[in-house]
Amino acid sequence: MTHRSETLNDPLITRRGEWWAGVRALAPMLLGVVPFGLIYGVLAVNAGMPAWLACAMSAVVFGGASQMILTQLWSAGTPALIIAFTVAMVNLRHALYSATIAASMAPLPRRWKALIAYLLTDEAFAAMTRRLGDEGPRARYRHWFYFGAGIALWSSWQLSTLLGVLVGAQVPRDWPLDFFLPLTFIAIIVPNLKHRAQVAAALVATALAVVCYAMPHKLGIMVAALGGIAAGMLLLGRNNRGSGQRAAARSDSQEHAA
Numbered sequence: 001m002t003h004r005s006e007t008l009n010d011p012l013i014t015r016r017g018e019w020w021a022g023v024r025a026l027a028p029m030l031l032g033v034v035p036f037g038l039i040y041g042v043l044a045v046n047a048g049m050p051a052w053l054a055c056a057m058s059a060v061v062f063g064g065a066s067q068m069i070l071t072q073l074w075s076a077g078t079p080a081l082i083i084a085f086t087v088a089m090v091n092l093r094h095a096l097y098s099a100t101i102a103a104s105m106a107p108l109p110r111r112w113k114a115l116i117a118y119l120l121t122d123e124a125f126a127a128m129t130r131r132l133g134d135e136g137p138r139a140r141y142r143h144w145f146y147f148g149a150g151i152a153l154w155s156s157w158q159l160s161t162l163l164g165v166l167v168g169a170q171v172p173r174d175w176p177l178d179f180f181l182p183l184t185f186i187a188i189i190v191p192n193l194k195h196r197a198q199v200a201a202a203l204v205a206t207a208l209a210v211v212c213y214a215m216p217h218k219l220g221i222m223v224a225a226l227g228g229i230a231a232g233m234l235l236l237g238r239n240n241r242g243s244g245q246r247a248a249a250r251s252d253s254q255e256h257a258a
Contacts, residue, residue, distance in 0.1 A: 013137040015144045022148025025127040033123060033153060034160045036064050040071065041164020047075035051165045058161040062154065063121065066090050069221065078217040089225050097125040104132055104142055112143050119150025197239065201232030 037058070044054035049071065057067050066087045073083045097120055105113055120128075127149040131142045138145075193199050205228025212220030 013141060015141050018138070018141040018144040019148035022127060022145040022150075023152040025130060025145075026123060026149040026152040029123040029126070029153070030156050033064070033156055037157050037160025038164040038167070040064065040067050041161040041166075042168035043068070044071050044161075045165055045168030047071050049074060054165050055158075055162055058158055061087070062118070062157065063091060064157070065122075073217070076217065082217050082219065082222075086222050086225075089222055092229075093122075094120060101125070101128055101132065101146075104139070108143055116143065116146050116150065119147070119154055121150070121153055124150045124153050195236075197232045197236040200235045201228040204228050204231035 040058075041054060044057070044067075045051060054071075057070065061067055061070070069090055070083060070087055073086060078086075098117065101116075101120075105116060108116075124146070128146050131138065131145050189202060193202055205224045208227040209220055209224035212223045214220070215223065
C-alpha cells in the first residue's frame with residue numbers, strides 16, 4: 001500500500017515533465033513532417049495560391065494530407081463545394097482518433113478538449129496512444145503530454161510550410177514536385193497495413209484512383225476514398241461474423257463435451 005501511495009504522488013512527474021515527454025515522443029516523426037511541409041509550401045505557391053493563404057491554411061486546416069489535396073483541387077479550378085466535401089472525406093479518420101482518446105479526455109475542461117482536438121493529427125495521435133493506458137500521476141497530467149506532442153508538430157509544420165512558401169517563389173513551376181506527394185503517402189500508409197481489411201481498402205482505393213483518374217474536378221479521389229472505405233468495412237464485417245460463428249461453434253462443442 002505504501003509503495004502504491006508513493007507512486008501516485010511521485011514528485012518527479014510534473015506538468016512540465018510530461019509536456020517535454022510529449023515533445024520527445026513526437027520528435028522522431030519530424031524527419032518526415034518537415035520535408036512534407038516544405039513540399040506543400042512550394043506546391044501551394046506554384047499552384048497560384050497567395051502566400052498568405054498558403055500559410056493561413058497551415059494554421060487553420062492544419063492537416064498535411066488535406067492541404068496537399070486542397071492545393072491540387074485549387075490548381076484544377078475545382079468548385080469550392082467539391083473541395084470542402086473531399087477534404088472532409090479525407091479527414092474522417094480524425095473521428096476515429098477522437099473516439100480513441102475521448103475517454104482519457106472526458107474529465108478535462110472544455111478549453112483543454114478544444115486545444116487537443118485542434119492539435120490532433122496522425123503523428124500526434126501515434127504519440128498520444130503511448131499514454132492511453134497509464135494510471136496514477138501520469139494519467140493526471142496526460143493532457144500535458146498530449147499538448148507537448150501536438151504543439152511540437154504544430155510549430156514544425158508552421159515553420160516548414162512558411163519556408164516552403166518562401167522558397168516556392170524561386171522554384172521553377174515545371175519541376176515535378178507533385179510527384180513526391182504520392183510517394184510521401186505511400187511511405188506513411190504501407191507500414192501501417194497490418195490487417196486484411198486495411199490491405200483491401202488500400203488496393204481498392206488505388207485501383208479506383210487509377211480507373212477514375214480522368215473524372216472532372218478530380219472527383220476520382222472521392223470515388224477512390226469511398227470505394228476503399230466500403231471494401232475495408234465489408235471485409236472487416238465478414239471477418240467479425242466469421243469470428244463470431246467460430247466462437248459460437250467452439251462454445252457448442254464445449255457444451256456437448258461437458
